[in-house]
Amino acid sequence: MKILAIESSCDETAVALVEDGRILLKNEVISQIPVHERYGGVVPEIASRCHIEAIEPLVERTLEGTVPDAIAVTYAPGLIGALLVGVNYAKSLAFTYNLPLIPVHHLRGHVASNYLTHPDLKPPFTALIASGGHSHIVHVKSYTEYEILGKTRDDAAGEAFDKTARILGLGYPGGPKIQKTAETGNPDAIVFPKVHFKDAPYDFSFSGVKTAVVNFAHTAKQRGEEINAPDLAASFTKAVCGVLTEKSVLAAKNTTGKLVLAGGVSANGDLRRMMEESCKKEGIELYLPRPDLCGDNGAMIASQAYYEFQAGNVAKSDLNAYATMPVDQPIF
Numbered sequence: 001m002k003i004l005a006i007e008s009s010c011d012e013t014a015v016a017l018v019e020d021g022r023i024l025l026k027n028e029v030i031s032q033i034p035v036h037e038r039y040g041g042v043v044p045e046i047a048s049r050c051h052i053e054a055i056e057p058l059v060e061r062t063l064e065g066t067v068p069d070a071i072a073v074t075y076a077p078g079l080i081g082a083l084l085v086g087v088n089y090a091k092s093l094a095f096t097y098n099l100p101l102i103p104v105h106h107l108r109g110h111v112a113s114n115y116l117t118h119p120d121l122k123p124p125f126t127a128l129i130a131s132g133g134h135s136h137i138v139h140v141k142s143y144t145e146y147e148i149l150g151k152t153r154d155d156a157a158g159e160a161f162d163k164t165a166r167i168l169g170l171g172y173p174g175g176p177k178i179q180k181t182a183e184t185g186n187p188d189a190i191v192f193p194k195v196h197f198k199d200a201p202y203d204f205s206f207s208g209v210k211t212a213v214v215n216f217a218h219t220a221k222q223r224g225e226e227i228n229a230p231d232l233a234a235s236f237t238k239a240v241c242g243v244l245t246e247k248s249v250l251a252a253k254n255t256t257g258k259l260v261l262a263g264g265v266s267a268n269g270d271l272r273r274m275m276e277e278s279c280k281k282e283g284i285e286l287y288l289p290r291p292d293l294c295g296d297n298g299a300m301i302a303s304q305a306y307y308e309f310q311a312g313n314v315a316k317s318d319l320n321a322y323a324t325m326p327v328d329q330p331i332f
């Protein structure tokens with residue numbers, strides 16, 4: 001079964017064609033980073049307009065005459081205007097060609113990038129989903145049944161990377177820039193806070209580390225001191241990736257013994273190394289997504305759509321988009 005998927009939840013217009021959830025046939029992305037860069041972050045209205053311009057040529061380039069068996073689309077969560085562009089386009093394609101329309105939750109899509117990377121990976125497993133808007137530890141009981149074990153109580157991990165990069169004047173998106181800057185820094189130069197909750201061992205909080213970075217930069221400025229950007233980036237990375245690793249490895253240990261990483265932050269080389277070390281020590285099987293499938297892409301949506309279809313999750317033409325939607329909520 002060949003599924004054409006459309007992803008337009010944030011700043012990438014992405015379209016892909018995947019066979020049977022696992023075979024990646026085409027993966028096309030038009031990134032809006034150059035457009036949003038000058039504003040230091042995503043401007044929702046501009047994002048919607050860019051999606052409208054990009055979507056049709058991308059679909060044509062992806063299909064090149066192939067007729068798919070179904071159309072899938074990210075319907076939640078994300079920027080509402082951006083999501084609506086994808087949902088409406090997908091609806092019109094499904095209607096025109098009389099094909100099933102499969103709605104996909106963006107975060108379930110991120111997890112599915114691992115199905116395209118590891119042919120043998122099957123639920124149940126435990127997953128860390130760390131992106132620009134979410135930081136979740138989930139128990140993936142089956143392809144379509146999720147249980148949230150923990151999540152951030154304030155900022156997402158990716159958001160903390162983006163904010164720290166902005167403070168250091170590194171630009172947007174911050175994650176890759178912090179990673180590069182951290183390469184020559186000393187991770188023990190500055191001790192940033194790591195938050196733990198007694199009653200919720202898998203919950204995160206990243207607003208404290210973000211504030212600590214802001215305070216550190218202000219104090220340095222007031223004293224007329226130069227900030228050592230590599231040291232700050234490396235120390236920040238150690239704190240954030242350290243806490244992501246500790247909590248998800250613990251969750252995997254207490255649930256399935258298998259840990260899957262997903263979302264934009266899973267591209268981070270330091271996080272991947274820390275996870276590898278810790279999982280080896282604790283005897284946890286670790287699955288990392290292909291680096292080119294960590295960020296937003298259509299292939300992950302097409303992959304998850306295959307399993308949503310198997311579970312009977314097919315939408316009608318009244319499908320709507322939602323800015324927020326819990327990952328564990330059944331689609332219908």
Ligand code: KG4
Binds near residue numbers: 132133161174265294
């Ligand atoms: O999953 P994603 O592409 O989009 C959302 O669904 O939000 O995640 C984007 C986030 C951004 O905050 C970006 O800074 C972060 O992922 N990110 C990284 C890296 N690459 C992207 N964070 C840390 N290290 C990276 N190499």
Ligand code: ZN
Binds near residue numbers: 263264295296
């Ligand atoms: Zn994403």
